[in-house]
Amino acid sequence: MRAMTHIPLAVSLLRRGVDGLDDAMLLMMAGRRRLVAGLAAAKRRAGLPVRDPAREDQVLARGHGLARRLGLPPGLARSQLELLIADACRLQDPESGGTMTASVSPSPLRWFPPPRRWAPLLRLVPAPWQRQALEQAVGHLLARPIGAGDLDFMQGRRLGIEVSDLGLAWVLELDGTRLRAVDAQSDASVRGSATDLLLLASRLEDADTLFFQRRLEVTGDTELGLTARNLLDRLPWESVPLGVRILLNRGARAARAAREAWQGDPA
């Protein structure tokens, strides 16, 4: 018998990466199955058959093209896609014992998992990229109030945003007229679920209601937190670019519907 071998740090770190990607692949498979469930219902309503050989060829051809661009062995991509297609067909055909037809949800958003489901994927995004995306998004949203000096109370202070269900947290600092995401302790933090923060940012829920229902929390320097919260409430919504408003609104509605559709889901 071999003695216990020491596992080098590089091996265990790389294995953590492999685990993350394996999780991501399984999550994607679960997402594909949900879409297939929606497709099954839509095809049934339209009187279309379960199998569509032309579409299957198209799926395989797309996979082949992408595999080539990614430098993947073509056989690998093909065999994986064939497995997925076979599973999708079983899933849709009640004769073959598939349970999906019985459990298709009335909401098409069943296949759009709420944020906590896809959080593991987000955590794979390197922190500097996350920070950059946040800076750009918040910078867009708050361009006018920053220009008007409404955020001057934040000069030299650091405000944290914590997305509780995603396990994500960022700290923002106002540097002149630019909001920067920094790697430092915050003076105060606003904390809520991804869906609730999105509902707040898109004005589909107001801060008072969310605080009252404890769906939004302020920690740390309460005065700074409350000033930030009040600013959110008074945000001149008309000054936010229309495209951003539409995107936020759609995103928040989808997240809320997904949360409702998934409520009571045991998994």
Ligand SMILES: C=C(O[C@@H]1C=C(C(=O)O)C=C[C@H]1O)C(=O)O
């Ligand atoms: C999902 C569908 O049903 C079947 C499964 C397919 C797939 O898994 O990609 C493709 C075509 C159909 O044979 C569909 O019609 O798109």
